[in-house]
Amino acid sequence: MVIRKKKIKINGKEIEIDAFDTSLIPGSGTEEQAINRLLKEEEIEKEIKNVIEKIKKISGKHPNKEKNIQYYYEVGQELQFVDKKNLTNEKGKIWQRLAYDIEPQLFVRKKKNPNEAKRHPEFMYLLAKVSKKYINKVSWDQWYEILKFKDIYKDEEFLEQVLSECANNNLSGIPLRNKIKELRKYKR
């Protein structure tokens, strides 16, 4: 239920458009529902445009965005609108709209494929769920690995353990991932 870029053929010519997900099928008996979905898509698009304006302001404060943990955290706070507006089920498509269709430069330097582009807003969104006191305890790369574990930010005790492992043993990448898996096993 989110607008996205799409290529279509009109009169034999391929064009790229911003298309709504919803179709209205005459005579299907579902016209009313389709219109409700259409209006919802319009609403989501407005939310996306709003958040982009806010992110642009944050971007102004951080000329260097690459792996800038502060920037990621602040943008992540704005991205919490998906929870507030009850759009959590649509967040994958919203990230794609933000980071692939409309303003890729606010999220990654180059416009990559949609799946790659989505990862950055998702990371930002998860990072902002972590208590601020932990943010600067580990590096951007370490957070990137840590937050791949679902709901890890919800268990602060476990998170502190992971952070301390990171700091003491300077873990990152695959070794860090394995360590977290191991700690999880013990926890169980």
Added chain:
Amino acid sequence: MKKRPINLERSDANIAEQYPNIYEGLQKDAAQNSWDARATKKGKDWKLVFKYIHERDILVIEDFGTTGMDSKKWVAYQSLWDTSKADEDTLGARGQGKFLFHYFSEDKLLLTETIDENGIYRFSYGTAEEWDDETRKLQDFIPGASPLDRQGTRIWIMSVKPEFKDELLDYRSFMRFIVSTWWEIIRNYNATFIVNFDGVDRQVILPGLPEVLKEKHFENERIKKIGKIRNLVLRYCKDEVPEEFRGIAIQRGGMVILRIPVSAEESTKNRIYGYCDFDDDLEMELKKCEMPNHFGFFNKKAWNHVREHVRRKLDDFLLEITPKKEKIEIAADILEEAVKLVNDLVSEYAPELLVGPPAKGGKGKEPREPVEPREVLPVRIDLFRPNQHKFEYNETLVIDCEIANDTGDKKNLLFKLTITHAEGTEKHNSRYALNIPAESRKKIDVQLIDFDEEKDKTGEYTAEGILINEDTNEQLHKRKFTFYLHEEPPRRGKAFVAKFDFLLGKKPDGTLQYYGKWKNLPITEKGTVWVVYDHSEFVRIRDLARTKKVKSREILLYCARCGFDEALRKLLELRYTDNTLDLDKIKEIKNSCDEMLYEASLRTL
């Protein structure tokens, strides 16, 4: 607090959504309740006052010359959808109007005072969900206010919602709503309406209407066995009639329920007004099929017959005023399913366009080559189509039928109509003798067909029209259509438009795509019409809609228009390709598409 004795699943907001205009609805419901309660039949000393008290932010509705509410009426008043009034000789029937009043209050709070004929004072306060008439008094809510001290009723709508104030307190438009709805009782009974929204009492008076050039007055015309139209008055004026009076007002108990729009060119239709009222029998039948918001009627027998009768008289009247009617206007009010009509109407007007993909539920056959256009006979049944393809018992089949004579001779013709059930039982049989001058057309007022649960079987029916030369007995033309009674029609195999998709015409940076100024992209090979969602016209239409329901209708109607435009474009392309496109053909195709739009509005009115 006492729970209201009803199921309140639908809130005041849901009720408000049923109203095409809540400000018009407010005065309509208030006056309807009050006029129902008038103390004398002719409304002696009846008065209704709408007053806004700025310093307290309260809208007060107070009536005079009414009976007030006794204990029975008091309990009914506190209920929602108490339908006990439906069989009475009163205007209201569903008891939901006052719930619109709650909708106007920020905290949904309504205070009501009434004194009945025995001088008993009653006071209640409450929201849409609960009310009480025992524990508190008026002064607890409005310190210093004097209680009602005479027979009648006074309603206080507390803390009017700020977002409604601008429109509600525009006293000119509010008075226009009153005069256009209640002109009959103001004229006949001197009913008094006072509006005071800015400290000044203003009485609603009838405006002067332009000089009448031509008038038709039909009296006591029987409508089947249901009852009589007491008066049908049609007037054509020298100058334009004020907008709120245009069309033919359908009156019930002194109130305008709706106005049947005139289908003619702008300069003509803006100068026509009229009204229609009924005898007691027909009025009672119409009341039964009236919508709870008093803004229209359901598709039921009594209303269908009245509407068709008025339309036919109006068509004749138009013919007398202007030799040729222009059927190009589309009524603003159109039902949600207008989009469905795109395919139905394209199949009737331009079957050669049905070469696209199968409709949803179709058999998925390969697209076929475009069919040859049908041969146009010089004497023919030019129009022969039903108002809808599926009927329920109690609904009415209206056949639109027109005969064309393109020859240079006058023709004596006979038109035979038969309606037969798929199992062979004959439902209807009628004949119409016609005398059609050279190079002219004639509309046949085909008898309206009702369906009776006890006599008529469910299922598929076929209506067949045969045109015969009465002098030679030669059959000249035959046309038919099928329809379904109390049964879903099968889906059509082919459709012109398979679906509508939506796209943005503006780029994320705000600049326009090359198609940004188009309403839609050309229809694709798969039958998809891409509608430009942020086209300024589409945005304007959505913004104008006050309720979600109206917005849905407008979106569907807009899509239907895009579909018809595509049909127009495709037809022009086809005719251009087969080298038959000339100026007359262009006009003919344009008219066909206009007629599709016109039909869309008529079938769904």
